[in-house]
Amino acid sequence: MKMRLAAAGAILLFVGTPASAHRLDEYLQATTISVEKDRVQAQIRMTPGVAVFPVVLAHIDTDADGVISEAEQRAYAECVLGDLSLTIDGDRLQLRLVSSKFATIEEMKEGRGEIQLEFDADVSSGGPSRRLIFENQHQSRIAAYLVNCLVPRDPDIRVTAQNRDYQQSVYQLDYVQADVRLTAPFFSWWSGARVWLGLAALLLFAWLALLWRWRARIANDAIAQE
C-alpha cells in the first residue's frame, strides 16, 4: 500500500545543476483561466528571477524601506491587473481582485518566492460560441509568460481552440456552451447593462408619448372652448 501511495503521488524533480540556481533573468508569470457561463476566474503566479528581482521589487516596495506593506501589496496587485486585459466576444471585462499572496523578500531574492493573485470577472450571457482573449503586458521586457485554461467544470462548456503568440502574452480561447437559449446576435447584444439601458429608453419614450397626448388634448379642449 505504501508503495502504491508513493507511486501514485506527484513527483517534482530537478535534474542537473543544484536546485538553488532557480529563476534568473526572467519574471515568470503563469496564468490559469477557468471559464464558467457567467464568470471567468483566473490565478496568476509570478516568480521574479534573481537577476531581475531588484527591478520587480522597485515596483512593489515603492517607499524602498525593505518591507512590502499591505498597502504596497494591494497597489502592486492593482497595477498588475491594470496590465491585463480580458475580453469576451470583444467586450472588455472588469477584473476584480479576489485575493493576493506575497512570498517574503528573502524567498523572492533567491528566485523561489511567488506572488499569487486571484481575480475574476462577470461574463454577460451570449451565444453558444464564445471567444475569450487574455493579454498580459506586465513587465513585458523581462517577462516569461505562461497561460493555460483549466478543463471546464461545467460539462455544458467545451473548449474548441486555443491560440497564443510565441511569448504567450496574447491568448485566445474559443469555446462553445450548450443549453444557451438566446442564440441570435440580437439577443446576445441585449444583455447585462444594455438591458437596463433599453428599458430606460423605453420608459422615456412612453413618458414623451404621454406628454405629447396630454398637450394635444389641452390644445383640442382650447379649440373646442373657442
Next chain:
Amino acid sequence: MLNALDENQRKQAILSYRLADLVLGPGQDGKTIQPEGLKASAMNERQRAMLLDVISEWASISRESAAAPRMAELKADIKDTWFAWSGPTTVTPGSNIAAYYRIQGPHLVIEYAPQRLGGDPSMHVHTMYRDPTNDYGLRLTTK
C-alpha cells in the same frame, strides 16, 4: 518519438509558442489543464508503443509491484493521452533534449522543462510527474 511522427502529426504535436517552465509545477495539485498537441488516438500502434515507453521512464521508477498496475492503467488510457512539444526538434549527439514536452492523459501529467539559466538549458531541467486524480495519493487517503 518526435521523429517517428509524420509531417501532419508533427504539426499537431509541436506547439507554436515558448514554454518557459512547468505549467503544473508545485502547488498546482488537482488541476487539469486543457490538453494540447497530438492525441494518441491519431497515432499508429508503433507510435503509441513509443509514447508508452517514454511514459514508463516516469511511471516505472517505483518497485515492479507498484509500477506494473500503474503502467496497465496508463496503457488503458493511452488513446486519450496527448503529446505536445515546444522548442528545438533536433538534439546534439551526447546532449540532452533542450525542448519542453508534455504528456497528458486522464490519469497522467508529465512535463519536461529545460531551464534557461545561462549555458546549456538541458543541464537544468524541471520535470513533473502527476496523476491529477490522485495527487499525493489523495484517492487512497480519502477512502
